[in-house]
Amino acid sequence: MSKNEFVKEITDIEENFPQWYTDVVLKAELADYTETKGFIAIRPYGYAIWENIQNYMDKKFKEIGITNLYMPVLIPESLLNKEKDHIEGFAPEVAWVTKGGEEELEENLCIRPTSETIMSTMYAKWINSWRDLPLMGNQWCNVLRWEKETRPFLRSREFLWQEGHTVHETEKEAKELTLKMLDVYADLIENVLAIPVLKGRKTEKEKFAGAEETYTVETLMHDGRALQAGTSHYFGQNFSKPFNIKFQNRDGKDEYAYQTSWGSTTRLIGAIIMAHGDNRGLKLPPRVAPIQAVIVPIAMHKEGVIDKAQELNDILKVKYRMKLDLRDSYSPGFKFNDWEMRGVPVRIEIGPKDIENNQAVLVRRDTLEKEFVKLDCIEERLGELLEKIQKNMFDECLKIRNNRTTVAHSLDEILKNLEENQGYVKTMWCGNVECENKIKEVTGAHSRCIPFEQEYLDDKCPVCGEKAEKMVIWGRQY
Amino acid sequence: MSKNEFVKEITDIEENFPQWYTDVVLKAELADYTETKGFIAIRPYGYAIWENIQNYMDKKFKEIGITNLYMPVLIPESLLNKEKDHIEGFAPEVAWVTKGGEEELEENLCIRPTSETIMSTMYAKWINSWRDLPLMGNQWCNVLRWEKETRPFLRSREFLWQEGHTVHETEKEAKELTLKMLDVYADLIENVLAIPVLKGRKTEKEKFAGAEETYTVETLMHDGRALQAGTSHYFGQNFSKPFNIKFQNRDGKDEYAYQTSWGSTTRLIGAIIMAHGDNRGLKLPPRVAPIQAVIVPIAMHKEGVIDKAQELNDILKVKYRMKLDLRDSYSPGFKFNDWEMRGVPVRIEIGPKDIENNQAVLVRRDTLEKEFVKLDCIEERLGELLEKIQKNMFDECLKIRNNRTTVAHSLDEILKNLEENQGYVKTMWCGNVECENKIKEVTGAHSRCIPFEQEYLDDKCPVCGEKAEKMVIWGRQY
16 A cells, blocks of 8 residues: 555544644645755745735735835945944844855855844935835845754745835834735735734834834733734834935935845745644635635546536636546545545535436535535535635634633733633733743733733733733733 | 936947946946955846746646756765766856865865756666656756856856656656757747747757757847857666666666657846847846836825825836835836836826826837826726737737848848848758868858758758758857
8 A cells, every 4th residue: 555545544633733733734735844854845835825914915016106126135344234223133143155156255144133234224225315215126036044942944044925015205104114014924824814803013022123113913822822813014114224215305415224124934834734723624715715625526436527627627727727637546435534624615516316316415514514505506605605615714713812822910910821721811011021021921921012902901000919011912822 | 416316317228238248237236346346246126037937837847747846056076977079068167166164175066057867876866667657857957067257147156946846657658758849949949038939959069968869949140140048968778777766667668768858948037138128128028027116106296196206106006016216215217227228118108187087198118109198098008008018028029030031041141131230141061070160160150040940041061062951050159
């Protein structure tokens, strides 16, 4: 029996979530380990998810007037050093090129962990007057961060991402753009990936190295751990001053420009897996699924079955991303499990009896509900079903998040809530970093953000008891 | 006067072609030099050309059944060493990472110069049976080669490319795929980039490090130098043996698989510039131009002009990639020069008199011909014009190539032809690498390829006088 003759067991999701995750990544052929330690290969099925994310986001970027460009992957050490907070944040986790061809380099070059420094250097060359602003660039590329612990998609030494970098005439315009990009991420994650987001501002402790303000879209996974799914930063003049990005303003005077940057990565694939998956494996939202429906013919050897399945596929593939599974070495039962494990939103079964009755069976991946549909109606019905699945997956995810969101009024209560329920814990907060550190130390939770939607819970910081300024949401994270 | 108030001079194309090239790259804002020596930044206008190339090719790849994936950018030294010819070819020009975070690495990692080694390692894991074949992957990514002399797009230490890697059951199928991919390149270059290609096989001396056979599409630039625009390699079992890519064949026996790889790069942007440009600057074929037509309103301050220009733009942008130039700090004359320099295929002028006559002026970038077109007819006429320009640019390029192609029967004649005319020189060839080396040494020309379309010129090798086997085309190269 070939090793592919049955779908291998996936670890129980409630028993060992990290192992379940790894099983799904490997068995659904999303990614694989490589001989470069800490680096993964993204396999075609995983990469196709990324392409769907890219296509959706890239279109939104262009509607906003952002253009793509490409900067060098290697950054001279001296450039990285120009912004103090930035280098402190990134120096411990960059990879260094010290040799090119057969020569030792005079200056070490780091592989970009992010591109603020090189972008700012170029922008300074390209900007002279307010007429050159806003300058809004984005690049789709690879970046490296020398993580000690790695996990496919979530924390890998190399990942793919987009990084946008914009320059503006005024603080107001730059801040507006920062929030607009956060909304692009929120829209993608909620409406395409079917995961509800929590939007807010990062605390000083958690903000990006070199930023004035960092905004985030946070998501909650099946096991109640949080995942930061995208961030957008307002830099003020923190980079424009050391990098000398000046422009002649409308009054004819030189002024330092206002900048933003924002990024989202292949970790979104990890979010999809962990927010939606179940014991059968992956569960993909229809709008991002590489295959939206798979046709599995039953009793393929019977006359007319393959023809009919092919005919149906030809009709449906005009509108939907389809797969016709004609593998002759597997049983229908194997194929059902296989495509469920790979998260395909709808399975279409068609056999001799169905053909007789001029129908097929449609099975939803999310609810496993079956329905018989007349062949003439499938094209329309499939579209409705995919929309229903998309909505249901979001609703299910929201329900889990709501069930996992609690309120606490003391340090003990934060810990108790997390131990019992993981998830998000809402508290008031005095704004003091010592209290934030204390919560981290005692509970292992980071502040996720200061949510835009504030609530009044009580008056006091749960740690120091001083007057609280803001509500913060805490959570253990990936 | 701001530095942008007039289009700066571009060096005369006939006087100093290399300087003309650099001027165009910088002034049309296609790319810029960076602080990382030998690395360029691709600016939005240049990157948009690359995106158009990507979109066209990626669609073709997918039609053939090739899927995208992504492999690590860093390759362990021991992996690179596995195929002997391959490492010999690439070792002198790779960049080495020796330090990650704060630790010295145990094994040096090279930044991929190409990914045969890492792809083959992964493919070996993923392939078991003939049912897993063909396996056809491609990645769009950056690669590094530590060149000593660099030139934007043509020879840069980092470039963007696609690299396809396929694995097949049989030699026949692999060879067919090798040639099919060459045809994809030929189609792109001729039908989108409007540059005629010469198709053929590389000599042993010029083939890819590790390949059994290398096929090429060669192009000829304005100055008569050749540019290799894409290559496709048949590997046989050269990589499957050291990397152990075995599969169980239809007879149940283990067999080493047959592989191909093929690549094309951002150097294609260099080809577009050098094949089509003139003393006004860049000249872009409509199918690849980021902006297909620009509307320049005349006497913008006059009532109704901007409104009419905007109205026209709104109609045309549904079908064409449009730009409406409303900059108020430049004269129409400046804008004409500016957009000509940037190679926009059609300029549309519209002013008060035109509006009175319900017309606009269309000006072709390739021939500079003007025509008056009624506003109602512009949408249709523009489409026709763009097609005409596309065709004319190809024809012009073909004419140049034909004028620059000569025949030679002796070493002296090859040199004389190149000195007088550059271009392609056709000769017969005995097949001996010594004669090839001699030609290179005396004339500076490399063999471009052994063209698929063979001609009979005479009986003898122009160097040794021995019996000639094949016709070869020679040329000095970029």
